[in-house]
Amino acid sequence: MIQLIISLLVGVALLASLYFFVRRSKPSAEGSAQQLREARQTLDSLQFGLLPNDLVHRIFAKEDLEYVVSSAPADVQSLFLSERKDIALGWVRRVRGSILELMRFHRGHARLYAQLSAATETRLALNFASLLALCRFLQIAVYLRGPYAAPGMVRTVAATAGRVCNISEQSLQFLKVKELDPLNNTPSSHGASV
Amino acid sequence: MGIYIQTVWLSGLLIEGIILVRSVLGRSLAKYPFFYLYIASVFASSTALYVIGIVKPLEHGFYWPKQYVTLFLGCGVIFEVSRHVFAQRVTLDRIARWTMLVIFGAIFLSVAIQAFVLPDWNVTANTADLERDLRIAQAIGLMTILLLTGYYGIGIGKNIKGMILGFGIYVGASVFSLTLRLFVGPRFNPAFGVIQNTAYLVALSVWMVALWSYEPEPTEKPPSSSGGGYQLLADRTQEILGSINDHLDRTVPR
Numbered sequence: 001m002i003q004l005i006i007s008l009l010v011g012v013a014l015l016a017s018l019y020f021f022v023r024r025s026k027p028s029a030e031g032s033a034q035q036l037r038e039a040r041q042t043l044d045s046l047q048f049g050l051l052p053n054d055l056v057h058r059i060f061a062k063e064d065l066e067y068v069v070s071s072a073p074a075d076v077q078s079l080f081l082s083e084r085k086d087i088a089l090g091w092v093r094r095v096r097g098s099i100l101e102l103m104r105f106h107r108g109h110a111r112l113y114a115q116l117s118a119a120t121e122t123r124l125a126l127n128f129a130s131l132l133a134l135c136r137f138l139q140i141a142v143y144l145r146g147p148y149a150a151p152g153m154v155r156t157v158a159a160t161a162g163r164v165c166n167i168s169e170q171s172l173q174f175l176k177v178k179e180l181d182p183l184n185n186t187p188s189s190h191g192a193s194v
Numbered sequence: 195m196g197i198y199i200q201t202v203w204l205s206g207l208l209i210e211g212i213i214l215v216r217s218v219l220g221r222s223l224a225k226y227p228f229f230y231l232y233i234a235s236v237f238a239s240s241t242a243l244y245v246i247g248i249v250k251p252l253e254h255g256f257y258w259p260k261q262y263v264t265l266f267l268g269c270g271v272i273f274e275v276s277r278h279v280f281a282q283r284v285t286l287d288r289i290a291r292w293t294m295l296v297i298f299g300a301i302f303l304s305v306a307i308q309a310f311v312l313p314d315w316n317v318t319a320n321t322a323d324l325e326r327d328l329r330i331a332q333a334i335g336l337m338t339i340l341l342l343t344g345y346y347g348i349g350i351g352k353n354i355k356g357m358i359l360g361f362g363i364y365v366g367a368s369v370f371s372l373t374l375r376l377f378v379g380p381r382f383n384p385a386f387g388v389i390q391n392t393a394y395l396v397a398l399s400v401w402m403v404a405l406w407s408y409e410p411e412p413t414e415k416p417p418s419s420s421g422g423g424y425q426l427l428a429d430r431t432q433e434i435l436g437s438i439n440d441h442l443d444r445t446v447p448r
């Protein structure tokens with residue numbers, strides 16, 4: 001019976017793979033200036049838009065809750081909690097989207113190299129998967145328990161966010177390659193500016 | 195032999211002939227030698243089986259040897275597909291080949307062990323078992339190629355795309371029909387014949403369209419050295435991932 005199930009599963013998996021293979025869109029030309037610029041924008045948004053201390057601290061600030069609880073009626077408190085939860089969920093969703101974008105960028109560029117490290121690629125794939133799962137877990141946790149469920153969360157977020165930004169800043173250097181140069185303003189050559 | 199099977203069989207022979215003629219006219223014969231060897235062997239053996247079926251309707255001794263020859267050539271086709279798809283990616287080609295070699299090795303090892311350990315076991319009495327196992331190995335080989343090309347977004351040309359699709363349809367249908375035949379028994383034989391022949395006709399039609407003319411695989415320009423090597427890319431990605439992971443890990447409510 002186990003043989004039967006395994007064989008049928010292999011058959012189903014193959015046909016499903018073929019279905020997605022047929023539906024697969026044409027791959028984009030990775031490594032183009034446009035691609036590099038998009039990747040740079042994604043990482044910039046992660047670094048400056050989603051992870052900065054101030055923003056993360058603001059989203060999860062317990063002082064706001066304490067203020068609302070102490071000075072507003074129950075329906076306002078409820079509205080505040082609901083809106084803050086939506087913001088927190090939106091934040092996690094965008095971080096997740098940026099991670100997906102980073103993953104896409106890495107895969108798109110890695111494929112251009114003839115010699116890849118199978119071990120590194122496997123590790124990266126697992127890391128991406130675990131990170132995306134963690135984001136999902138965070139979404140569920142915020143959805144079920146709200147953004148103020150964990151004591152000390154804001155403090156740890158604020159502390160780590162700054163460090164993340166610093167590391168990200170260094171990490172972004174690899175995108176500052178010569179391919180980006182034509183995008184910079186060179187009015188003497190073509191007069192256009194990006 | 196039912197009228198449907200006979201029609202499918204003759205249509206198959208016709209399409210195989212067309213594919214072989216087009217391979218010469220379209221100058222793709224030298225590009226995909228294993229694939230055309232596979233088609234030629236199926237064409238020759240199917241013609242022989244058809245003639246034998248008319249002359250000696252009860253003679254089935256030729257069927258399984260023919261199946262094994264085409265099965266092994268089919269494995270060669272998957273290696274050929276991998277070679278073309280990953281022509282610019284040595285590591286990915288190696289991963290796909292090793293996956294297939296390990297699976298085929300495991301199957302043959304299991305056959306050898308059974309033949310050695312079980313005194314009553316012999317390969318001729320378990321041909322359907324072995325064929326199903328080899329089809330599963332082919333399916334896993336194809337899925338490895340599809341997974342790697344999908345993950346890295348590697349472009350595939352029309353010819354190879356057709357080969358994968360056609361072969362995938364046939365292998366998938368074979369895995370299903372062989373498995374069900376082994377478990378349902380002789381009652382499944384009429385359905386088995388219809389499924390196998392129809393799937394093969396569909397595969398042949400896909401191949402005929404996809405391989406009508408030769409189309410080279412899309413090539414991509416390797417990255418310039420100014421952006422740093424692969425290791426730098428992987429290290430940087432890992433670094434960013436690690437930092438985000440750390441960040442999120444501490445953010446999760448505990």
